[in-house]
Amino acid sequence: MTEQKERELYFWLRLIREFEDRISTLDKQGKIQGGVYSGKGQEAVVVGVCHELRPDDWIFPLHRDLGAFLVKGADPNRLMAQIFGRRDGFSKGKDSFLHGGDFSNCIFGATSMLGSTLPVAAGTAYKFKIRREDRVAIAFFGEGASSRGDVHEAMNFAGIYKLPVVFLCENNFYAYSTPNELQFAVEDVSDRAVGYGFKGDVCSGNDLHSVMKAARKAIERARAGEGPTFLECKTYRYHGHSEHDRATYRSQEELITWESRDPVERWEVYLQKRKYDIAAIREEVGGKVKKIVDDAVAFAEASPVPEGPEAMEDLYATPITEG
Amino acid sequence: MLVTYIQSINQAMHEEMERDETVMLLGEDVGILGGAFKASEGLLERFGSERVVDTPISETLIVGAGVGLAIQGMRPILEMQFVDFISCGFDQIVNMAATLRYRHGGQTSCPIVIRGPCGAGVHGGLYHSQNPEAWFTHVPGLKVVVPATAYDAKGLLKAAIRDDDPVIYLEHKFLYRRIKEEIPADDYIVPIGKAALRKEGRDVSVITYGSPVHAVMKAARDMASEIDIEVIDLRTLHPLDWKTIRESVKKTGKALIIHEARLTGGIGGEIAARIAEELFEVLDGPVMRLASKDTHNAFAGPMEEYIIPNQEKVTEAIRKIAAY
Numbered sequence: 001m002t003e004q005k006e007r008e009l010y011f012w013l014r015l016i017r018e019f020e021d022r023i024s025t026l027d028k029q030g031k032i033q034g035g036v037y038s039g040k041g042q043e044a045v046v047v048g049v050c051h052e053l054r055p056d057d058w059i060f061p062l063h064r065d066l067g068a069f070l071v072k073g074a075d076p077n078r079l080m081a082q083i084f085g086r087r088d089g090f091s092k093g094k095d096s097f098l099h100g101g102d103f104s105n106c107i108f109g110a111t112s113m114l115g116s117t118l119p120v121a122a123g124t125a126y127k128f129k130i131r132r133e134d135r136v137a138i139a140f141f142g143e144g145a146s147s148r149g150d151v152h153e154a155m156n157f158a159g160i161y162k163l164p165v166v167f168l169c170e171n172n173f174y175a176y177s178t179p180n181e182l183q184f185a186v187e188d189v190s191d192r193a194v195g196y197g198f199k200g201d202v203c204s205g206n207d208l209h210s211v212m213k214a215a216r217k218a219i220e221r222a223r224a225g226e227g228p229t230f231l232e233c234k235t236y237r238y239h240g241h242s243e244h245d246r247a248t249y250r251s252q253e254e255l256i257t258w259e260s261r262d263p264v265e266r267w268e269v270y271l272q273k274r275k276y277d278i279a280a281i282r283e284e285v286g287g288k289v290k291k292i293v294d295d296a297v298a299f300a301e302a303s304p305v306p307e308g309p310e311a312m313e314d315l316y317a318t319p320i321t322e323g
Numbered sequence: 324m325l326v327t328y329i330q331s332i333n334q335a336m337h338e339e340m341e342r343d344e345t346v347m348l349l350g351e352d353v354g355i356l357g358g359a360f361k362a363s364e365g366l367l368e369r370f371g372s373e374r375v376v377d378t379p380i381s382e383t384l385i386v387g388a389g390v391g392l393a394i395q396g397m398r399p400i401l402e403m404q405f406v407d408f409i410s411c412g413f414d415q416i417v418n419m420a421a422t423l424r425y426r427h428g429g430q431t432s433c434p435i436v437i438r439g440p441c442g443a444g445v446h447g448g449l450y451h452s453q454n455p456e457a458w459f460t461h462v463p464g465l466k467v468v469v470p471a472t473a474y475d476a477k478g479l480l481k482a483a484i485r486d487d488d489p490v491i492y493l494e495h496k497f498l499y500r501r502i503k504e505e506i507p508a509d510d511y512i513v514p515i516g517k518a519a520l521r522k523e524g525r526d527v528s529v530i531t532y533g534s535p536v537h538a539v540m541k542a543a544r545d546m547a548s549e550i551d552i553e554v555i556d557l558r559t560l561h562p563l564d565w566k567t568i569r570e571s572v573k574k575t576g577k578a579l580i581i582h583e584a585r586l587t588g589g590i591g592g593e594i595a596a597r598i599a600e601e602l603f604e605v606l607d608g609p610v611m612r613l614a615s616k617d618t619h620n621a622f623a624g625p626m627e628e629y630i631i632p633n634q635e636k637v638t639e640a641i642r643k644i645a646a647y
Contacts, residue, residue: 092428103394
């Protein structure tokens with residue numbers, strides 16, 4: 001890996017951390033409404049998967065994957081306006097957070113029904129396949145969503161047609177409050193891959209190197225026409241399910257254990273071992289990401305609040321007129 | 324060209340797939356078998372297995388994959404083998420497809436058609452007889468069409484395939500081979516959102532769609548000497564052709580809505596409410612409805628007849644409102 005690449009990856013980790021921390025602060029200050037789902041602690045997953053994707057590859061992020069939007073190329077200003085529910089957001093205020101995708105960067109907006117994007121990703125991958133396009137679709141989902149039928153139906157179909165799709169499971173051990181032992185009876189949920197006729201793989205989701213290695217294999221396999229991969233990244237969310245959730249269902253000790261495996265700090269240790277001037281890098285990148293987020297907040301706050309009647313727009317491509 | 328209702332569905336798919344290579348078909352047994360009712364017969368042989376896809380038994384996948392294809396520029400037709408099974412794909416329709424354009428602020432559209440056989444009268448029982456249109460007319464972002472004739476079956480399906488929005492297309496299985504009509508050999512569409520005035524009349528407006536259209540037309544002929552019935556075939560349930568309904572009720576002062584879907588919560592209630600709100604002054608009697616009884620689609624012959632608005636009940640309902 002080149003030094004430039006290593007620094008770029010660090011920039012993404014820090015930008016996501018800064019962006020999400022700021023949203024949490026704004027939420028506490030009552031400056032944003034609606035649900036905020038922090039992915040803090042899981043940054044290495046989205047960076048490791050998205051950083052090498054081509055612009056015309058499609059991603060289907062889950063509700064916690066704000067970082068995937070950024071790494072895939074979404075404009076931070078518009079993303080912040082989206083979170084503020086403003087007119088310059090991807091949904092133009094019709095929904096918030098990650099329900100509005102950014103089609104210009106091949107980012108799909110999810111619904112709140114977890115795992116519901118997997119059949120859509122499979123359909124997209126089917127099109128890539130029949131049109132002989134060497135593009136891939138990345139479908140993110142949580143270990144909790146793996147219990148839904150949508151996930152099964154999508155994987156079964158993708159297995160039959162050997163579709164160029166990566167099923168990327170972020171296993172953070174809790175679906176809201178429900179621990180894995182009440183979600184499934186296996187240790188690694190990716191064991192299920194064998195039942196769909198494709199490969200399952202597990203990696204450490206807090207270790208960027210581990211994610212990159214596993215993701216690259218899965219993406220290359222998909223692009224080469226060798227079919228899907230069920231890639232499970234073990235990780236942990238520092239915050240509750242959403243900002244109002246105090247996560248009392250887990251121990252402080254457990255949280256600290258995972259904080260000691262922090263993906264951003266781990267990368268800093270790596271950069272240090274590479275003999276780079278980590279203090280200088282940290283400061284430089286810190287300033288850069290702060291500026292981006294400051295600008296994004298300023299942009300979002302200046303973006304117009306939509307008018308009530310705009311709720312009737314964008315329902316149909318061919319607007320309905322009644323006589 | 325003399326065709327049955329189901330042949331015209333088959334022709335519409337053939338012609339649209341011929342015309343536009345982004346049109347494709349996904350569903351259970353649509354390829355090798357040609358569909359449980361043979362609606363897709365010949366498509367696999369003509370267009371190949373990449374565009375005519377035999378899916379596993381996965382309605383959620385069928386609809387979800389359809390959305391995934393649509394955002395990549397394809398125009399998938401998604402078959403529910405029986406439209407009763409649409410409940411298995413419900414979330415993908417109402418939360419994924421219907422909100423797609425809206426939640427993306429107009430960045431994309433969702434050109435999918437979800438079609439399948441609906442309706443009772445063929446001893447289908449609980450899970451092969453349903454009329455689920457009201458579930459979908461309640462959802463913004465969807466369009467809902469229900470053809471009653473072979474001409475409309477073809478023209479509405481072509482319009483649905485060419486439409487950039489998700490369209491629920493309900494084909495009545497009772498009509499599949501029971502009606503046969505002359506239709507044009509040339510390409511045509513029936514526009515979505517336009518009702519058909521099947522018969523002009525002065526005494527009563529009967530507003531209907533789907534299978535009961537034929538019972539209403541028979542009643543209109545049989546009763547011609549006593550009651551001059553105006554027959555509106557809605558064809559599209561969402562968006563409603565309110566203009567045609569309004570003009571008719573203004574003329575006759577009496578409105579009877581007939582559908583095979585069950586009464587409570589049916590589209591008839593919506594139409595009745597709107598007539599009451601906007602046309603109160605012109606009404607010469609209460610707005611009335613005839614629909615299936617509020618029970619499940621029972622199997623045994625006498626029970627099925629008891630439930631659905633058959634010829635006898637249609638005639639009786641028309642007499643009742645006319646006499647008011």
